[in-house]
Amino acid sequence: MSDDLPPDLERLRVVERYLELQLDAVRARIADLTGGGPAAAAAAPEVTWVVELRRTPQGYQPSVLHDPGCFALGGVRTERLSTADAIEALAGPRARLAPCALCTPERQLGVTVDRG
Ligand SMILES: [Zn+2]
Known part of the structure; x- marks a missing residue:
């Protein structure tokens, strides 16, 4: 860095x-x-994935992963992720994002996510 x-x-x-x-x-x-x-x-x-940032007491935090064309993204604060980073953020040992229930990015990325 x-x-x-x-x-x-x-x-x-x-x-x-x-x-x-x-x-x-x-x-x-x-x-x-x-x-x-x-x-x-x-x-x-490559397709760039979109991370929805949610406001928390600690500031904006990454919360939900979306397909770039998802209509749920209107007016929300976002950042971008590469495909490799999106897979890791959804399903890796350091998973930190939930997949959007509308655009289901986990299907396009070919990963299995525990929605429990
Ligand atoms: Zn979405």
């Missing part, structure tokens, strides 16, 4: 978004240069 990064969540989110936009632009340029062949397909951005 770089010491150049800001310490607070708000600014880290801005940096994260900026880097996502930069990465998208780089991948688009690569796709242009390779004519959209297999290399471009390999460089296509």
Whole structure:
């Protein structure tokens, strides 16, 4: 982890978004240069999962994982997760998120989640 990064969540989110936009632009340029062949397909951005943040006395905490197109996401505070991180957050030994009951991301991710 770089010491150049800001310490607070708000600014880290801005940096994260900026880097996502930069990465998208780089991948688009690569796709242009390779004519959209297999290399471009390999460089296509993966589906990014959405974590709903719930307000708690300790601040906003990650709570529920959603498909990016889920209609339950309107107006809620969120952050993004890669597919690998989403699987780990749902079903790994350090599971910390519940799957959304509407968009059922665990099915798309192919993981089994104990809803008890
Ligand atoms: Zn959902």
